[in-house]
Amino acid sequence: MSEASPISFFITGTDTDVGKTVVSTALLKTLNSQGLKTAAYKPVSAGCLDTEQGLRNADALAMLEHCSVNLSYEEVNPIAFADPVAPHLAAHRVGQPIEFAAITRGYERLVAKQPDVIVVEGAGGWRLPLEQDAYLSSFPMLFDMPVILVVGMRLGCLNHALLTCEAIQQDGLKLAGWVANEIDPGMAYLEDNLAALTHLLPAPLLGHIPFLANTGDASGFLNQRLLVDIE
Template identity: 50%
Template sequence: MNGATHTAAAHRMQLIPSPAFACFVTGTDTGVGKSLVSAALLRALARHYPRVVGMKPVAAGTIHTPQGPASEDALQLRAASTVAVPPALDNPVLLPDPLSPHLAAERAGVRISVPALQARYEALCEHADAVVVEGAGGFLVPLAEDCTIADLAQALAIPVVLVVGLRLGCLNHALLTAQAIRARGLPLAGWVANQIDPDMAAVEDNVAYLRRHLGAPLLGRIGYLTQPLSAAVELALPPEWLRR
């Protein structure tokens, strides 16, 4: 990033309403446990902040509920939040088809705009002391032809937590994602190791390598779960996250 881009990011950080803590959760791929970790982060933060709320800016794929179509991810975040906000704030873009967001949006006739999502985040921040924003898919997943999840994270200008799905290939995926996060001028605030392959070989060796090379604190390890529940996940929050 050049100096002008860093200056613009710093300017955005001054303009966006600042809760006491906020982070952006991304993953090495889709299906690696971002919602599980995001909800666990909300539960951990709720022990230190009275008003915690999760945000799923873009969700692709819905389930039927008595209140109408909803995102499973958004519902999981709402269950772990201590503040209830309108869906327009915590899940502003809800797309029916379980596809890459840019394709699901095209099918639905929806235009996803990073500035619009940023505005919803700013409004959400007025209701919370701590906010956890969950991305969609991996860090470079497209939201439209001209923007990605990385662009959204950069616009929000908040630290990033990386969920690493432990399976063959995770070292490459994790290190490339960490590199992409830092290339956007964003701090990698921590990472979580989630074993999604029950038969993965050399799990301990892989985790040890990432601990040496990711350059960020390991917030927690999740063993293989047949029925993932955020209440069963314990994460260690760095002390600096808790400063008021």
């Protein structure tokens, strides 16, 4: 399978802190268990720790740990900022513009390593600004990547999920599936909201992750049978 171009999935969310990394690492672990060669890509990150090795993002480190292709941190996360804010704001503060060409070059380096699957995790939600009039969503559009939407299950998620889905489709991309991730353990009418989203979103529910206090391994909550068909 690795002789052909890899399959790439772009993981986005209804908002920031809705569990994109939980889903990305679970997807990587599931694909690894199927014998596939996996690579991970977190093109832009913010809220990084300043270490002896350089800036390190916890989400990118988790993805690096779970991909099977041998990669350096910089190959997984080429653009990193210390401030825990929107990346374009962090970039402006340190005078380091986010170059779209650098994002695409980093992705092409991963493609050259011939993995079977590349799991790409966005930052924030779908329409994340990079610079004036430039958005991260242009990156999956450039490579026609199928999108997996992580829905943070809390009050307001119906509107957020449907608007995000509309934006993905208007950008010409396929919503390959969605994952429900419980981030509010006390959410009222959880099952009703799940039923509404299952009916309204034009893509299969790939998994329902219960509230995990330590955001641990969620691979057991993904539907492996559906994952085989989402490409």
